[in-house]
Amino acid sequence: MKIFLIAASLLFVSFNPIQRSTVADIVFKNGNVYTANDQAPKAEAIAVKGDRIIFVGTNAAAQKLVGPNTRVVDLKGRTVLPGFTDAHQHLSGVGQREMTLNLEGTTSLEDLLAKVKARVDQAKPGEWVTGRGWIETHWQPPVFPTRWDLDKVSPNNPVILGRADGHGAVANSAALKLANVDKSTPNPFGGEISKDKQSGEPNGMLLDAAQGLVRRRVPPTTAADDEREVVLGAKRDVELGWTQVQDAGGSYAEVDIFKKLYAAGTLKLRIYKAVYGPGPQANRLLNEGAIIGEFGNRLTVRTIKVVSDGALGSRGAALLGPYSDAPDTSGFLTVKAEDLRPMLIDALKKGIQVETHAIGDRANRFILDEYETALKAVPVSERKVAEPRWRVEHAQIVNPADIPRFAKLGIIPSMQPSHAIGDLFFAPSRLGIPRLKGSYAWESFIKSGVVVPGGSDAPVERGEPMIEFYAAVARKDQKGFSGEGWHPEEAVTREQALKMFTIWPAYAAFEDKLRGTIEVGKLADLTILSADIMTIPELEILKTRCVMTVINGEIVHEAT
Numbered sequence: 191m192k193i194f195l196i197a198a199s200l201l202f203v204s205f206n207p208i209q210r211s212t213v214a215d216i217v218f219k220n221g222n223v224y225t226a227n228d229q230a231p232k233a234e235a236i237a238v239k240g241d242r243i244i245f246v247g248t249n250a251a252a253q254k255l256v257g258p259n260t261r262v263v264d265l266k267g268r269t270v271l272p273g274f275t276d277a278h279q280h281l282s283g284v285g286q287r288e289m290t291l292n293l294e295g296t297t298s299l300e301d302l303l304a305k306v307k308a309r310v311d312q313a314k315p316g317e318w319v320t321g322r323g324w325i326e327t328h329w330q331p332p333v334f335p336t337r338w339d340l341d342k343v344s345p346n347n348p349v350i351l352g353r354a355d356g357h358g359a360v361a362n363s364a365a366l367k368l369a370n371v372d373k374s375t376p377n378p379f380g381g382e383i384s385k386d387k388q389s390g391e392p393n394g395m396l397l398d399a400a401q402g403l404v405r406r407r408v409p410p411t412t413a414a415d416d417e418r419e420v421v422l423g424a425k426r427d428v429e430l431g432w433t434q435v436q437d438a439g440g441s442y443a444e445v446d447i448f449k450k451l452y453a454a455g456t457l458k459l460r461i462y463k464a465v466y467g468p469g470p471q472a473n474r475l476l477n478e479g480a481i482i483g484e485f486g487n488r489l490t491v492r493t494i495k496v497v498s499d500g501a502l503g504s505r506g507a508a509l510l511g512p513y514s515d516a517p518d519t520s521g522f523l524t525v526k527a528e529d530l531r532p533m534l535i536d537a538l539k540k541g542i543q544v545e546t547h548a549i550g551d552r553a554n555r556f557i558l559d560e561y562e563t564a565l566k567a568v569p570v571s572e573r574k575v576a577e578p579r580w581r582v583e584h585a586q587i588v589n590p591a592d593i594p595r596f597a598k599l600g601i602i603p604s605m606q607p608s609h610a611i612g613d614l615f616f617a618p619s620r621l622g623i624p625r626l627k628g629s630y631a632w633e634s635f636i637k638s639g640v641v642v643p644g645g646s647d648a649p650v651e652r653g654e655p656m657i658e659f660y661a662a663v664a665r666k667d668q669k670g671f672s673g674e675g676w677h678p679e680e681a682v683t684r685e686q687a688l689k690m691f692t693i694w695p696a697y698a699a700f701e702d703k704l705r706g707t708i709e710v711g712k713l714a715d716l717t718i719l720s721a722d723i724m725t726i727p728e729l730e731i732l733k734t735r736c737v738m739t740v741i742n743g744e745i746v747h748e749a750t
């Protein structure tokens with residue numbers, strides 16, 4: 191009955207748009223519109239006034255809202271989706287990758303060297319060249335670059351280039367010299383200076399903590415750099431079709447930058463920001479209270495980000511049993527229960543959301559236990575927000591027995607499809623085939639009754655909506671490969687994937703009444719694509735481009 195009434199009221203809105211005098215600011219017509227609204231999933235046209243959607247329906251009915259000053263955008267059949275949200279991104283990190291040499295997608299050593307040479311040619315004498323994003327796994331042969339490779343294109347300027355995962359970097363001879371790293375330099379704690387087998391000379395590769403030996407010689411960033419990182423990160427996001435990013439951790443220093451840029455009108459992207467805790471940043475949020483929907487519903491800060499373990503690649507993820515390929519370790523937790531508990535209680539009383547990084551099955555069980563204890567200790571009557579929508583970021587390797595606990599406790603697993611199609615190349619050796627059941631288990635989670643907001647974790651991954659959407663529906667690598675233990679049954683349908691990047695992240699941000707679907711009354715955020723990703727063959731999703739991005743009723747990006 192309720193559904194019938196909603197459907198009836200939508201029809202009413204659609205065919206009796208508003209008073210005769212109402213005129214739209216923009217009408218989008220001839221669109222292939224997917225609304226992510228189950229009651230009215232498809233439409234041809236959308237009308238926008240101010241920051242809101244005022245009409246969703248047919249071309250003919252939309253025409254009645256066109257006045258002399260209305261901009262009419264003929265979409266010529268292009269696909270329109272609710273504005274895409276990246277539910278887990280590190281915005282400043284994405285900007286930093288843009289500001290320095292962005293090496294994502296580097297296909298070979300030659301390709302890497304050509305990119306470095308182009309940058310060195312523009313650098314001043316002695317100026318540092320820094321970059322990030324290369325990964326050699328698919329190069330021929332798949333070997334690390336060396337200092338001597340880099341010396342060929344940069345004999346004088348110091349160079350350091352981070353591997354995509356952040357766990358290694360290659361430096362050239364000029365950089366190693368400035369850092370006084372040579373044959374006799376001992377490995378620092380938690381790191382390794384990789385050496386040439388014959389000569390014993392450092393070969394340029396610096397692993398984990400050893401990167402610091404060179405990185406501390408790089409001049410620190412200025413306040414202007416920090417601001418520019420946000421501007422460039424947001425520009426890239428908007429061009430790719432993201433309308434909001436949920437920024438997974440950071441500090442009030444970044445919040446201050448966002449406020450300044452929003453006030454100046456230079457930042458259009460919506461940012462749902464978390465700050466790290468337990469500690470001073472979280473305490474400030476607990477004391478000052480949340481910032482909700484400032485700058486035209488663009489900026490919200492209401493979440494504490496906790497990190498409860500490491501990552502699977504470096505065997506830092508906390509597992510319930512030993513690693514299959516390193517039986518002497520089962521990873522480690524990175525937060526103490528006694529530090530966490532008082533903060534969780536306080537957060538519930540004050541209406542602050544908590545999101546926790548948990549990769550391994552032990553970390554996931556640990557945080558579910560801690561959340562459960564806090565939820566029991568603070569009954570609904572004592573909470574500022576009755577339904578706190580606490581999240582687990584990654585929820586990557588979860589014991590099947592723990593999956594139903596998310597729905598039972600109202601906890602949201604926030605997951606990154608691209609992690610699966612990268613990690614599944616080494617996850618079988620780390621975990622063993624049996625433990626892959628319950629890993630990257632998107633469909634099992636959805637069936638258990640929770641929503642699964644989708645994110646990219648950029649700059650750890652590329653941060654492209656089409657890669658994430660493809661990974662979610664295909665569960666294959668970008669060439670279409672899928673191997674033993676990849677669990678194809680955990681791929682999601684296209685309708686589910688659409689929700690993963692629209693209404694589900696909106697729900698996880700308490701914004702499901704405000705945005706996330708194309709419906710009358712909601713904020714006018716749209717992602718318009720070159721192809722219909724709801725129907726085209728899987729691999730073509732990766733070739734699809736964003737042609738227009740609309741935020742708050744404003745066209746903020748238009749492909750030329």
Ligand SMILES: [Zn+2]
Pocket residue numbers: 278279280438647
């Ligand atoms: Zn992250």
